[in-house]
Amino acid sequence: MGWNLLMNGLHIRRVVLDKDASSYALTRQILAGLPGVPVHSSGLDPHLFDGEPGKETLHLQHYKGDFLKPCPGTREYICCGYQILNLAANCPLDCSYCILQSYFVNQPSLRVFVNLEEQLPDVLQVIDSQPGRIFRVGTGEFTDSLALDPMTHWSDMLLPQFSRRKNAILELKTKTTRISRVLASGYRDRIILSWSLNGPWISAKEEKGAASIEKRVEAARQCQSEGFILGFHFDPLVPYPGWRDDYARTVELLDRRIDPGRIIWISMGSFRFMPALKPIIRRRHPTSGVLNGEFIIGLDGKMRYFKPIRIELYHVIRHLLEAWHPDLGLYLCMESDEVWRSSMGWSPKTSSGLREYLDQRVVKFFNGTGQPA
Amino acid sequence: MNPYRVSEIPLQEVALDDIGDAPGPFCMSFGFDLEPLISSIKTVGLINPPILRSDPGQKIAVVAGYRRIKALKSLNAVSTPCRLIERHDDMPPLECLLLNLHDNLSTRRLNDVEKGMVLSRLSAFVPRQEIVTQYMPLLGLSPNEKGLLFFLEMETHFDVKIKTFVSEGRLSWRAVKMLSDIDAASRAGLLRVISELMLNINQQLQFIDYIVDLSFIEKNPIPWILSELDLDRNHLDKNTNRPQQAKAVLNRIKTRRNPSIVKAEKKFSRAVINLNLPDGILISAPPFFEGEHYRLEILFREGEDLKNRLQELLRIQGLD
Structure with a gap:
């Protein structure tokens, strides 16, 4: 195993290589960084390797779908209109609440799509063909944006391309401190580094493999001091005894380390999940407390907290954040107009209203010129 | 297997005492009512002679006709006409198993526990993929490996009580799956309440889900939660009927699990x-x-x- 991978806490025990993935430069680069790690040809059932989702099996694949896709929001709730750049599926971290556990139950290995470089021009062409539209693009929907960066060097490929485009931003969302490559890149414009945050207790108990909240905030501070615009995502919010004090501690930590004027947005979302995830959490994380709340079946078929509980969560954290700074670009992820009004005091009313609000934040921070405001 | 071979074995009379009582390795009967068969034999005698197998040093085993032998024994019959597969017939166990399977499939529909027994027995001789593609459809099941694993687990790990519920169609499959993740003592407690209150399929799921949740939330074992909730039917309102009692019990549990929602x-x-x-x-x-x-x-x-x-x-x- 390459020393850099050990240094970054990645433990790849084996690689599964698809036949049509072997010729790509990204494949060669990843394999070069994994000397001594056995490489198996595809066709082997990844379940054979691990009793648990294959956090230690890296599957290099040629992805045949579109690399750029809209976030799969539902019409019942207000969606931010994010675009997902689909680089990989699954994540080396092991958060108890992670929806990927049910999404990829039949393909449990860490899957990296090695034809990214070949497909990236198509992605950029989609962006360039609509100069009047702002593309807010993220890579953190189906994997952690930076967890695999020491091995994949995605940031080397993506940052130069997005940094020079006037109608797009790239948001790298992580729970790790694997920032060395982005810091070394020299690209800052139109790049947003974001951290998922939670109360320290939830982080310690439920986010196995992730950096502590303190370390995440410290990594964010470092990136901000090096010129990056930051984002934060309080998602999933989980109520538990003492949650108010715990989330307040996280906000206090932000207050001590982070300049709020250079935060483009902070989102809040409460824990929600497809019903099929429940038995998986019970089996894989028997001591987890994330299922303890009062859940109902939401309008999109997902389990979510009873509405008054969600409103209280958002209301309390909004006030904590607004007491820190009045203009943080706060928004809710997948919530109704009613919940917006009750907890935030205003509402974008529709998904297009929220898209407009976030696009305006992009314009404000990057001024349409590629330079931070 | 030569399909005509068994019928070529001549009928002979075998003493019932020489036939073992255990269901044996080819049996696929569970949760049956013997009375109609006893009544039939009493009325018209044995129509279809059982197929037995003789192994040196052991009691004679039943290949096909376990219920018939059981019925005859309960009628205190002394012997039965049968076809006895001798050692020199050289019929391998898989052929015996298939013989019994086809004998059963041609006369009746297997319940889900019996299907689990068939799949489990086949898995000793037949590759998994073949079981999925050939035998699951034969049993009226969707050919998928996940389903096979579930049936195998049911056969191996479920106790008689839960198997009885399944064989009688009193428990939904989703409830069975939920119960399969729970320890035996807890499962028995849950089944007792489901049985006593005759919970319908949706109520079963809700009940199991709430109780398992409460066990996790309150960090107490399921039997403790059940005893604390005092769900004994004798302690419920006697002026109400069983469906009303079931509803009242579920409401009580729901109030404990989801107090804000109920409020x-x-x-x-x-x-x-x-x-x-x-x-x-x-x-x-x-x-x-x-x-x-x-x-x-x-x-x-x-x-x-x-x-x-x-x-x-x-x-x-x-x-x-």
């Missing part, structure tokens, strides 16, 4: 009652209060009646 439901019900709505006018909340729209239902005979009802509604105090 909101009660508050809404009180508010609607306080409106004193005229007969035939109903107001209902969106499911779980998640949506924003309430539903108004008005029963009316004709246009004039509807107008009057709407006028009545407009006069109601407290709607604003």
Whole structure:
């Protein structure tokens, strides 16, 4: 195993290589960084390797779908209109609440799509063909944006391309401190580094493999001091005894380390999940407390907290954040107009209203010129 | 296997005492009622002779006809006509198993526990993929490996009580899956309540889900939670029937699991009652209060009646 991978806490025990993935430069680069790690040809059932989702099996694949896709929001709730750049599926971290556990139950290995470089021009062409539209693009929907960066060097490929485009931003969302490559890149414009945050207790108990909240905030501070615009995502919010004090501690930590004027947005979302995830959490994380709340079946078929509980969560954290700074670009992820009004005091009313609000934040921070405001 | 071979074995009389009582390795019978067969044998005698297998040093084993042998023994019969597969017949165990399977499939429908028995026995001789593609469809099951694993687990790990529930169709598959993740003592406790209150399929799922949740939330074992809830039917309201008791029990558990939701439901019900709505006018909340729209239902005979009802509604105090 390459020393850099050990240094970054990645433990790849084996690689599964698809036949049509072997010729790509990204494949060669990843394999070069994994000397001594056995490489198996595809066709082997990844379940054979691990009793648990294959956090230690890296599957290099040629992805045949579109690399750029809209976030799969539902019409019942207000969606931010994010675009997902689909680089990989699954994540080396092991958060108890992670929806990927049910999404990829039949393909449990860490899957990296090695034809990214070949497909990236198509992605950029989609962006360039609509100069009047702002593309807010993220890579953190189906994997952690930076967890695999020491091995994949995605940031080397993506940052130069997005940094020079006037109608797009790239948001790298992580729970790790694997920032060395982005810091070394020299690209800052139109790049947003974001951290998922939670109360320290939830982080310690439920986010196995992730950096502590303190370390995440410290990594964010470092990136901000090096010129990056930051984002934060309080998602999933989980109520538990003492949650108010715990989330307040996280906000206090932000207050001590982070300049709020250079935060483009902070989102809040409460824990929600497809019903099929429940038995998986019970089996894989028997001591987890994330299922303890009062859940109902939401309008999109997902389990979510009873509405008054969600409103209280958002209301309390909004006030904590607004007491820190009045203009943080706060928004809710997948919530109704009613919940917006009750907890935030205003509402974008529709998904297009929220898209407009976030696009305006992009314009404000990057001024349409590629330079931070 | 040569399909005519068994019929070529001549019939002979074998003493029932020489036949073992154990179901044996080819048996696929579970949860059956022996009485109709006893009655049939009493009336017209044994129609179809069992197929047995003789192994040196052991009691004679039943290949096909386990219930018939059991019925004959309970009738105190001394011997039975049968076809006895001898050692020199050289019939391998898989052929014996298939013989019994086809004998059963041609005369009756196997229950789900029996299907599990068949799949489990086959898995000793047949590759998994072949079981999925050939034998699962033969048993009327969807050919998928996940399903096979579940049946194998049921056969190996489930106790007789839960198998009995399954064989009698008293437990939904989803409930069985939920129970399969639970320890035996907890499972027995849950099954007792399900059985006593005769919970329907949806109630079973809700009940198991709530109790498992409470066990995790309160960090107490399921038997403790059940005993603390005091769900014994003798302690429930005797003036109510079983469905009412089931509903009351579920409401009690729901209140403990989801106090805020139940509180909101009660508050809404009180508010609607306080409106004193005229007969035939109903107001209902969106499911779980998640949506924003309430539903108004008005029963009316004709246009004039509807107008009057709407006028009545407009006069109601407290709607604003």
